[in-house]
């Protein structure tokens with residue numbers, strides 16, 4: 287594969303953008319090598335500036351659940367653009383979006399639109415603190431909730447990938463208010479709440495962790511957290527930025543039957559535009575300005591073009607059978623990858639939840655804790671990543687990110703991916 291034009295762009299970018307990118311994991315730092323620069327995207331594929339094609343399992347890190355450049359999403363955006371780009375005054379699409387979210391996710395009786403997942407989680411913990419009058423929050427090792435100061439404590443995603451799970455620049459006094467727990471450990475959560483329960487404003491969790499590879503919750507774990515929060519008067523916050531509308535139409539809370547007090551969303555509800563949202567019980571959300579005293583605002587929030595893209599996306603994912611078909615695709619992909627690894631003699635396993643999956647280079651039959659995820663063979667993952675990329679398959683460029691399938695990943699795309707994987711696993715075995 288030729289990468290001359292990407293290489294040239296990356297050289298120029300490195301002089302002007304920190305690390306050459308506008309978001310860290312894009313830089314390929316942990317897998318080595320240089321990123322490709324995208325010219326266009328369509329269906330399950332990205333096309334780079336050198337004319338190479340990649341079957342894409344990153345999906346813009348989650349939003350592209352119906353594939354890239356979907357004609358209905360594009361048409362909705364084109365219609366919206368004809369009416370102007372931003373109003374700074376209310377528009378009908380915001381009401382439709384709120385109606386849609388509250389219908390699909392019943393624990394959200396009211397919502398507020400924002401512009402990113404980071405804004406959604408920042409706002410949700412401000413609300414949790416404001417509503418309870420308590421200041422401590424609980425998060426889980428390896429979970430990523432955006433780059434808000436309170437969350438960059440033992441964080442996942444790029445923070446974990448680059449070995450700075452707790453970032454310089456986060457005031458110690460604030461970091462001290464963030465308590466961390468090991469995910470899927472029942473007793474640790476019970477013990478922490480027994481000790482600190484009276485001071486905890488809220489517990490925030492990715493109900494399926496997608497930022498430390500992909501870790502599904504153990505049976506009853508989310509229920510256990512629900513009970514602890516209720517017993518100790520803390521708010522349970524599900525960060526469904528990745529899982530929302532993906533692991534089920536109603537998100538992880540529908541899939542596992544646990545209702546949080548607050549939820550945060552992003553990615554899919556923006557259809558690829560910069561969007562986030564948070565929502566929850568009416569009595570809590572009514573405390574947000576201007577209905578109540580807890581302040582949160584946004585110049586571009588509820589942007590008409592972004593609402594149009596998100597609504598078109600939600601229409602598509604609401605079609606009967608959509609999530610079942612995606613889940614079948616994930617299984618076909620992961621079963622095929624496991625078979626290819628076995629044939630090559632490479633210790634490897636996968637996790638799958640709906641349209642999310644995890645790839646683990648390990649002897650363990652399954653992986654569902656952060657400690658297990660970080661103990662996997664990242665060098666083997668990196669070799670596999672490059673062997674796949676060379677064969678036109680783009681996986682997340684880090685061993686600590688979930689993969690995503692979309693409805694555009696048809697049999698041909700999965701077949702081509704598995705063919706690449708059979709050769710790539712042999713390369714890993716030979717190394």
Ligand code: PMP
Pocket residue numbers: 347402403404405407430431432433443492496497525526527528552553562
């Ligand atoms: N929460 C989760 C679970 C995420 O995966 C992410 C981003 N990957 C965020 C929050 C932050 O979203 P954004 O990048 O849109 O700020």
